[in-house]
Amino acid sequence: MTGCTAVGAGAGERxxxxxxxxxxxxxxxxxxxxxxxxxxxxxxYQLGGASPVPDGATVVARDSTxxxxxxxxxxxxxxxxQTQPGVEWPNELLVRTADGEPLVDPGWPDEHLFDxxxxxxxxxxxxxxxxTIDGCASSGYQAVEFDNLDSWTRSDGAFGEDDAVAFATLLxxxxxxxxxxxxxxxxxxxxxxxxxEVGYDFAVTEECDRYDECDAFTDxxxxxxxxxxxxxxxxxxxxxxxxxxxxxDPAPSTIVRDHDLVPADDPAHVYKAC
Numbered sequence: 577m578t579g580c581t582a583v584g585a586g587a588g589e590r591x592x593x594x595x596x597x598x599x600x601x602x603x604x605x606x607x608x609x610x611x612x613x614x615x616x617x618x619x620x621y622q623l624g625g626a627s628p629v630p631d632g633a634t635v636v637a638r639d640s641t642x643x644x645x646x647x648x649x650x651x652x653x654x655x656x657x658q659t660q661p662g663v664e665w666p667n668e669l670l671v672r673t674a675d676g677e678p679l680v681d682p683g684w685p686d687e688h689l690f691d692x693x694x695x696x697x698x699x700x701x702x703x704x705x706x707x708t709i710d711g712c713a714s715s716g717y718q719a720v721e722f723d724n725l726d727s728w729t730r731s732d733g734a735f736g737e738d739d740a741v742a743f744a745t746l747l748x749x750x751x752x753x754x755x756x757x758x759x760x761x762x763x764x765x766x767x768x769x770x771x772x773e774v775g776y777d778f779a780v781t782e783e784c785d786r787y788d789e790c791d792a793f794t795d796x797x798x799x800x801x802x803x804x805x806x807x808x809x810x811x812x813x814x815x816x817x818x819x820x821x822x823x824x825d826p827a828p829s830t831i832v833r834d835h836d837l838v839p840a841d842d843p844a845h846v847y848k849a850c
Contacts, residue, residue, distance in 0.1 A: 610757040611718050612777055613649045615799035616829055618849050620645075621780075623653055624837030630847055635802065635829075637721065637780065640708055644717045651759060651780065651802075652712035656705060656722030656747055657740070661686040669701055671734040681730055689727050692743045693735035702746040709751050719757035721780045722747050725770075726763045737766075741773055748775045759802075764792035771796050778802070781828070785821055786811050790828050799826035806835040807846050818850035 613619075619635035620627070626642050636644070637651035644650030658681055659665050671679040671689040678688040690701050712720050728740045748758045752775070760766070760776040764784070770776040778800035784790035785805055793801045805817055814832050821830045827850075834846040 608752045610752055610755055610777065612757050612800060613719065616826065617649070619802050619829055619831065620847065621804045621831065621833055621837060625839035627840035630849065632849070640712055643715055650717040650719070652717035652720045654705065654708050654712065654720055654722050655687070655724060657724035657727040658687040658689055669697055671731050679732060689731055691734060692739045698739070698743040698746060702743065702750060705747060706750050709756065710754055713754040713756055717756065719759060720751050721759040721761045723761050725761050741769055744774045764789040768796050783809065784828060785817050785830065790821060790824055794824055794826055794828055801828035803828040803830045805830065805832045807832060808835050814848050821850055
């Protein structure tokens with residue numbers, strides 16, 4: 577499933593911000609020296625707009641255009657494998673249809689797929705994304721999640737899994753160089769390749785309970801899996817969702833949110849932590 581709920585900045589369009597000075601809880605450090613989130617920590621997924629940090633939460637994901645939450649381990653959302661709405665990219669870096677038009681994501685028709693079929697394209701896209709990655713670091717985030725890792729499944733055969741893995745490796749290396757941990761976003765079919773080949777440090781998932789694939793992530797990342805389920809597509813009640821994920825060992829840190837991830841001052845806002 578794709579999770580492009582928020583509209584983020586394109587490469588080079590992110591404003592400069594001062595880094596947060598708040599003390600942030602984190603877990604262990606990787607061999608690269610980047611700080612991991614605490615295992616099993618309660619979190620919130622705030623891509624639809626910033627909200628106060630929920631009671632007990634110590635990890636918060638926000639869009640790259642928002643500041644990180646003060647006092648929480650911050651995960652910076654970046655649309656790594658597709659364009660953001662309204663952001664122009666060179667035609668040669670986009671998958672084209674037979675009619676020469678940019679190929680759109682069927683679920684997000686204002687997003688175009690990057691053409692990752694060649695090393696030259698992968699390097700060019702990664703270079704343009706570097707400014708957004710650096711912006712996440714300079715704003716005080718501790719980690720970054722690159723969305724739409726599975727875009728090859730929607731590319732009409734323009735490129736494949738190996739191309740996506742090669743590109744993801746470039747993004748992860750750039751993030752690590754900036755001092756950021758990296759999260760694999762969804763894509764259970766990748767198995768251990770995300771950790772072992774790409775170098776992802778943990779996972780952010782959407783609806784792993786809904787699709788009965790949470791253990792595919794915990795088998796790879798242990799207790800460093802942060803899952804969001806959506807109120808309009810639950811597999812049973814909230815209590816049943818929490819009971820199922822709680823039976824896993826280790827269990828993913830799981831929350832239930834409204835599908836649009838609206839801020840806490842919106843009447844449609846829902847937040848429940850398992």
